[in-house]
Amino acid sequence: DAGITQSPRHKVTETGTPVTLRCHQTENHRYMYWYRQDPGHGLRLIHYSYGVKDTDKGEVSDGYSVSRSKTEDFLLTLESATSSQTSVYFCAIPRVAGGAYGYTFGSGTRLTVV
């Protein structure tokens, strides 16, 4: 869907290096979410934001930090990447406030930590 983009689409990085993934939206939504998708686990919430500088942890937040200095950008940082963080990362926003009409997902970032 238009309105949400993730970058990069693919990244290979070495263990111990910092990595930042970017989610950019043009819909002016308060809420933004970062999920990771792993086989056998489905999508799991890492962090979410409910406004500029307002963020909270999800169920798998260890090893990740986020920042939201502008409404349109939500950054996910792996401070020191580990092999267990090899995954596909998705950003999402509600289609309307409160998710009343579903969610729009970014195209995903495939991260490989070697």
Next chain:
Amino acid sequence: KNEVEQSPQNLTAQEGEFITINCSYSVGISALHWLQQHPGGGIVSLFMLSSGKKKHGRLIATINIQEKHSSLHITASHPRDSAVYICAVSNPDKLIFGTGTRLQVFP
């Protein structure tokens, strides 16, 4: 036990068959979502339900709030329906996902 359970995990069908994917949940929800993910592709919202039934083309989604159960039906299945179908619930402003059902439809 996962809060959102889907069945079956894998499903194969011949083109034209009627397909049903089930979703059960154990938490309070404000809505239930069905999503589709093609191999290597992004995730697309198909339906959002809070009660009753919705239909879009050959896809039908139903929900029974009392039984905490939802079904996704595909009528006259086609190979292009091959994808992973994911059930998720809003609880209330975060999504909890099932692990998905992988559907393959053969010509």
